[in-house]
Each structure stands twice: as structure tokens, then as C-alpha cells.
Amino acid sequence: MGASAFGSRKNEEQGEWISISDLMSSLMVIFLFIAIVYIQPLAESQQKVRDIAVTWKQSETQIFDALEKEFRDDLRVWQAELDPLSLEIRFTAPDPKALDASRITLKNLLRANSQRAWDVKSQA
Structure with a gap:
């Protein structure tokens, strides 16, 4: 049992x-x-x-x-x-004539190139 x-x-x-x-x-x-x-x-x-x-x-x-x-x-x-x-x-x-080292501004050479590019775009 x-x-x-x-x-x-x-x-x-x-x-x-x-x-x-x-x-x-x-x-x-x-x-x-x-x-x-x-x-x-x-x-x-x-x-x-x-x-x-x-x-x-x-x-x-x-x-x-x-x-x-x-x-x-x-x-x-x-x-x-x-x-x-x-x-x-x-x-x-950069060409020293194109950029002013003391300021951040575009001189005539770059400004002319930018304007030329802008003219081409606006005519298209």
C-alpha cells in the first residue's frame, strides 16, 4: 500500500x-x-x-x-x-585681380563672367 x-x-x-x-x-x-x-x-x-x-x-x-x-x-x-x-x-x-582678400566681394572679372552667364540664361 x-x-x-x-x-x-x-x-x-x-x-x-x-x-x-x-x-x-x-x-x-x-x-x-x-x-x-x-x-x-x-x-x-x-x-x-x-x-x-x-x-x-x-x-x-x-x-x-x-x-x-x-x-x-x-x-x-x-x-x-x-x-x-x-x-x-x-x-x-584665385586671381588676385578677381577677388579682394580683405573683403568678400566680387571684382570686375568674376562679375563680368556672372553677368555673361545670367544673360545667357535669361535669353534661353
Whole structure:
């Protein structure tokens, strides 16, 4: 009788552990679904950020190409270069007659070139 009581108690304890493990497995699945629900919008927003970055890079390239096409001849005359990363025009060896080092003003040579470019655009 003692053996049968001991054996049945062992089965009861084993049955409790099985039901607890089933409960833990169920909780794990529920938390997994919750995690998936929260991760999905995050992945979508990261994709939007990637798309914006790609669009920005393409726009930068298009702007550089347009600036280079527009100022190709003038850059040689001005002794300047166009930086593709910052889209800046840098005067590498400016003519002292064209730029005043003490002030940020255009002298006649650059003013004449700018006016010529403006006249061409306004006639087109």
C-alpha cells in the first residue's frame, strides 16, 4: 500500500511539472507573438530610413552632375573646383585681380563672367 501511494504521489508531482512546463511553453509562445508584433513596425521604419538615405544620395549625385555641367567652363576660368562630397565650389588659385582678400566681394572679372552667364540664361 505504501508503494502504491508513493508511486501515485510521484505521478501527481510529475503531472504538476508537466502542466507547469506546458504553461511556460504557452507563455513563451505568447511573448514571442508580442515581440513579433512590436518588431514589425520597427523593421518598416528602418526600411523607410534606408529609402530616405538612398534618395538623398541620388539627389546629391544629381545636384553634383547639374552643377558640374553648368559651371564646367567657368570653373576653369575661375580656377576653382567643385567638391563632390560637400557640393562646394573652392577657389584653388584665385586671381588676385578677381577677388579682394580683405573683403568678400566680387571684382570686375568674376562679375563680368556672372553677368555673361545670367544673360545667357535669361535669353534661353
